[in-house]
Amino acid sequence: FRIDAAKHMWPGDIKAIQDKTKDLPEGGRPFFYHEVIDQNDGAIKVGEYTPLGYVTEFRYCQKIAEGIRNFGMLHGVYDPGWGMTDSAHAFVFVDNHDNQRGHGGGGNLITHKHPRDYKMAVAFTLAYNYGFTRVMSSYYFQSSDQGPPHNGDYSAKDVTINADGSCGNGWVCEHRWNPIGNMVAFRNAVAGTGVDNWRNENEEVSFSRGQKGFFAMAKSGHMDRTLHTGLPAGEYCELVSDCKKKITVDGSGNAHIVIDNSAEPVIAFIVGGPTGSTGSFGGGSSGSGSQSVTSAPATPVPSVGPAPEGWARTVIMIERQTMPGQDLFIRGGIDHNHRQGCTTQASTSACAIPIKTLHLGTGSHYAQYNAWSTGDHYLDWYGMETGQHSYHGHSPSGTPAVWTTNVEGAAGYTPLNTYGQHYWLIDVQMDCSRTENGWFELKALVNGQWEGNIGGQTCGTPPYSSQNHWAKCGFKNVFHFNSGRCQISDLS
Structure with missing residues (x-):
């Protein structure tokens, strides 16, 4: 919920209203953010207003504009001395519907009317680790009171898509511009990490986000340097170019970074990103194709012993950054091309593997998990089972x-999670006799969206090649969504 003009309402009154809202059906509270224009x-x-949720931080609009005009000021986009709120409560944006028209906290800021600067400003905002980010999508206007593009009867015009992926009929669609739309994947991939390897000189800025992503930007439109990325060795897809560029990180974490695009002088890449020259994210560039995904190679893990012959506890964890309202499911078993007697019904298919879900907890956090687990008797490829709740x-x-976390005392905490937030957990007893020498395949889907094809799995020696994850019955199996990185270890 967006609370408009919250600063004109007493915080206690807003809290009373928010407290009357119901929990989400899937558990947790609704998302609230509050419009509070505070220029100190x-x-x-x-x-x-921060005890109520996120709060709009209009001062960020001015700070990022100053930073784009003078890269030397980018280190100060968060200025607590000016009264800016902390990252955990700041709702940040480069512009919004009011201040792009000179209203409501307007000032010397950047809008879509200066597309090159705007692309850099939003790309940096999505790459940096300050606040909860919002992306703007506008229509063209000449006066501040002008409404959206409309037909003769004043109904809004349809948004048409041009051959190059941009919008027509008077719509700007900044969200489709590659340095904006494709950087959303970067933002999601690096969530929860800090800023490392910061470099800001000669109107160039670059930094890594933990060991998950690297970002660089050059005001001149040109950069040719070897930089330390802090990422694992491997070949990476460059996101802004829709993977038309590849970047190689060596064993020391260094990479040769080249920017040669004056209009969009930004590069970014992530661990677990898409591969292939047609790996478009659907932004402002044409192209379609595979969303096959691999990650940089991980350090090999020690091999584990053979799987048990009968039923055994089996744990599956998949790291996937999600938002409230998103749920993760897995499907799996044995490939129909590698076993006879497979059908499209879990109860009769030789490719389905019998499971018994273990109890993980009670309360609102586990309510939907417990409901959906009831009547789920197989790991299979076919979706909802007959009798599944x-x-x-x-x-x-x-x-x-x-959903689990490694933060003790927080909702979703489990000692099985020693990694971080957003590790989705399945904990079952599994009939190992129905696997392939202890191995089985699986793939995750979030709100109906499947993972891409998985390549280059880094652990174990599965019995045949597959574009899915390979897990081992009787062990703890840890994966990353859209990535071949994995870890298989004993359950202790």
Whole structure:
């Protein structure tokens, strides 16, 4: 929910209204953010509203504009001395519908009317680790009171898509521009990491986000340097170019970074990103093709012993950054081309593997998981089983996973998770006799969206090649969504 003009309402009154809203059907509270225009020049401060949720940080619009005009100031886009709220509560954007027209916190900022600067500003915002980011999508206007593109009867014109992927009929569609749309994947991939390897000189800026992503930008449109990325060795897809460029990171974490695009002087790449010259994210460039994904090679893990012959506890964890309202399921078993007697019904298919879901917890965090697990007797490729329960009218899409964290005391904490947030967990007893020498395939889907093809799995020696994850019955199997990185270890 967006609370408009929140600064004109007493925080206690807003809290009373928010407290009356119901929890989400899938668990958790609704998302609230509050419009509070605070330029550190009045009696109302954003800090009065942070206990209620995220708060708009209009000062960021001015700070990022200053930074794009003078890269030397990019290190100061978050200025607590000016009263800017902390990252955990800041709702940030380069511009919005008001201030791009000179209203509501307007000032010397950047809008789509200066596309080169705007692309750099939004790309940096999505790459940096300050606040919860929002991307703007506009229509062209000449006066501040001008409405959207319309037909003769004043109905809004359709958004048409041009051959190059841009929008027509008077719509700007900044969200489709590659340095913006494709950087959303970067933002999601690096969530929860800090800024490392910061370099800011000669109107160039570059930094890594933990060991998950690297970003660089050159105001001149040109850069040719070897930089330390902090990422694992391997070949990476460059996101902004739709993978038309590849970047190789060596064993020391260094990479030769070349920027040669004056209009879009930005590069970014992530561990677990798409591969292939046609790996478009659907932004402002044409092209279609495979979303096959691999990651940089990981350090090999020690091999584990043979799988048990009968039933055994089996754990599957998949790292996937998600938002409230998103759920992760897995499907799996044995490939129909590698076993006879496979059908499209889990109860009769030789490719389905019998499972018994283990109890993980109670309360709202586990409510949907417990409901969807009831009647789920197989790991299979076919979706909802006959007799498998729904949750508040929402049907399962396979075997459900539950979101976990390694933060003790937080909802979703489990000692099985020693890695971080957003590791989705399945904990079952599995009939290992129905696997292939202990091995079985699986793939995740989030709200109906499948992972891409998995290549270059880094652990174990599966019995045949596959474009899915390979897991081992009787062990703890840890994967990353859209990535071949994995870890298989004993359950202790």
